[in-house]
Amino acid sequence: MGQALPKAALRPFLAADTPMLAAIFVAAIEQLTGDDYSEVQQEAWAAVADDEEQFGKRLASELTLIATLQNSPVGFASLKGKDHIDMLYVHPGAAGQGVAAMLCDALEKLAGARGATSLTVDASDNAQPFFAKRGYTAKQRNSVTVNGEWLANTTMQKTLSAGAAPGDRS
Ligand SMILES: CC(C)(COP(=O)(O)OP(=O)(O)OC[C@H]1O[C@@H](n2cnc3c(N)ncnc32)[C@H](O)[C@@H]1OP(=O)(O)O)[C@@H](O)C(=O)NCCC(=O)NCCS
Numbered sequence: 319m320g321q322a323l324p325k326a327a328l329r330p331f332l333a334a335d336t337p338m339l340a341a342i343f344v345a346a347i348e349q350l351t352g353d354d355y356s357e358v359q360q361e362a363w364a365a366v367a368d369d370e371e372q373f374g375k376r377l378a379s380e381l382t383l384i385a386t387l388q389n390s391p392v393g394f395a396s397l398k399g400k401d402h403i404d405m406l407y408v409h410p411g412a413a414g415q416g417v418a419a420m421l422c423d424a425l426e427k428l429a430g431a432r433g434a435t436s437l438t439v440d441a442s443d444n445a446q447p448f449f450a451k452r453g454y455t456a457k458q459r460n461s462v463t464v465n466g467e468w469l470a471n472t473t474m475q476k477t478l479s480a481g482a483a484p485g486d487r488s
Pocket of ligand 1: 346347350351404405406407408409412413414415416417418419420439440441442444445447448451
């Protein structure tokens with residue numbers, strides 16, 4: 319007899335989560351982005367979390383949500399200002415179970431509650447199909463330098479529905 323899969327839950331970021339989120343960030347890049355980025359690019363990208371203090375400051379300065387499975391963090395997402403998704407990372411062991419979708423649903427609602435009418439993200443090439451599926455459309459192709467390496471991403475945008483407006487308790 320199979321058991322039901324544990325259900326993911328969401329909670330706000332605490333400073334003490336920083337090392338765990340840095341580990342999720344590195345594992346997601348190393349194991350989920352290899353079809354689209356070279357090893358050198360992956361290493362440069364993952365090294366963004368090397369300075370944990372800086373990484374923690376970035377998470378704390380944004381509206382960061384953590385997805386947990388049986389109380390253990392398995393993914394996180396952050397909203398910068400009212401209308402930009404800065405980070406979205408899911409541990410490879412929890413990928414493909416709707417964790418990113420749950421995080422994104424929550425950020426879209428929070429952005430709406432902050433008064434945003436649309437939301438943008440600079441989507442990595444591997445995340446682009448995920449965002450396209452959620453109604454984000456590609457606006458602009460970018461090349462950015464990360465720790466001395468050039469990485470491509472795509473600015474995508476989604477118009478938020480009026481249902482996410484402040485005061486909506488549905
Ligand atoms: C992109 C990422 C966050 C997706 O996380 P996830 O938890 O596996 O995604 P979900 O399970 O919530 O997927 C939701 C839907 O998107 C689809 N999807 C997710 N990743 C996809 C991909 N790479 N290609 C195509 N479809 C994808 C899923 O199949 C699912 O579809 P369904 O609703 O029909 O079942 C994860 O792969 C990741 O951390 N990648 C590396 C880091 C990264 O690039 N982050 C984005 C920075 S902008």
